[in-house]
Amino acid sequence: CGIIGIVFLRKNNKNKGENPKKRNFMNSNFFNKMERKLSKYAISNITLYLIVCYAFGYFIQLINSSFMQYLTLEPGYILKGQVWRIVTWLIIPPASSNLFFTLIMLYFYYSIGRSLEYVWGTYKLNLYLISGLIFTVLGSILLYIALSLMGVDATGLGYMFSTYYVNMSLFLAYAATFPDAQVLFFFIIPIKAKVLGIIYGVFIIIEGLQSFQ
Numbered sequence: 001c002g003i004i005g006i007v008f009l010r011k012n013n014k015n016k017g018e019n020p021k022k023r024n025f026m027n028s029n030f031f032n033k034m035e036r037k038l039s040k041y042a043i044s045n046i047t048l049y050l051i052v053c054y055a056f057g058y059f060i061q062l063i064n065s066s067f068m069q070y071l072t073l074e075p076g077y078i079l080k081g082q083v084w085r086i087v088t089w090l091i092i093p094p095a096s097s098n099l100f101f102t103l104i105m106l107y108f109y110y111s112i113g114r115s116l117e118y119v120w121g122t123y124k125l126n127l128y129l130i131s132g133l134i135f136t137v138l139g140s141i142l143l144y145i146a147l148s149l150m151g152v153d154a155t156g157l158g159y160m161f162s163t164y165y166v167n168m169s170l171f172l173a174y175a176a177t178f179p180d181a182q183v184l185f186f187f188i189i190p191i192k193a194k195v196l197g198i199i200y201g202v203f204i205i206i207e208g209l210q211s212f213q
Contacts, residue, residue: 074158
């Protein structure tokens with residue numbers, strides 16, 4: 001993700017004059033009722049809070065990198081009582097050896113998060129991100145239980161789970177919402193978000209298939 005430069009929120013000419021809020025998803029009666037009840041609890045600018053968590057994680061890595069092993073999403077340890085891991089894995093920052101590209105990546109996700117919040121609304125962006133985080137936790141626990149029932153030692157799965165795929169899904173949501181917006185690939189090559197979204201989607205599928213080999 002660090003190879004992505006600055007986001008240009010340019011709309012296609014055919015969308016001029018269109019109210020972007022009309023393109024919200026999840027407009028069923030059920031979600032509308034839930035939104036009316038829960039929107040007051042929604043966190044405004046939620047992607048900024050996620051980035052602050054990463055910054056805190058980088059700070060811990062700088063001071064005592066070995067301590068990070070007690071914060072990962074390790075389902076085996078969660079089931080043994082280390083319940084804080086359900087939350088603390090959120091501060092595990094994206095792996096990167098280049099600070100410059102890391103800052104660019106964080107700014108990129110902040111930008112698309114703000115764009116999606118403007119179009120979808122604060123509540124629906126919260127629902128999208130938080131449900132992704134919850135399903136990641138549940139998926140890790142179910143995988144651990146399934147492997148354990150198969151007689152496989154499932155200890156040490158923590159490295160497999162991070163906010164990486166949640167961030168990827170955030171970009172895919174952006175690409176679906178703003179398909180004709182352009183980003184600068186390698187800071188030079190202009191490419192439409194929908195094209196980059198397809199590339200990312202294929203990349204995720206390949207990574208998923210490789211994880212089962």
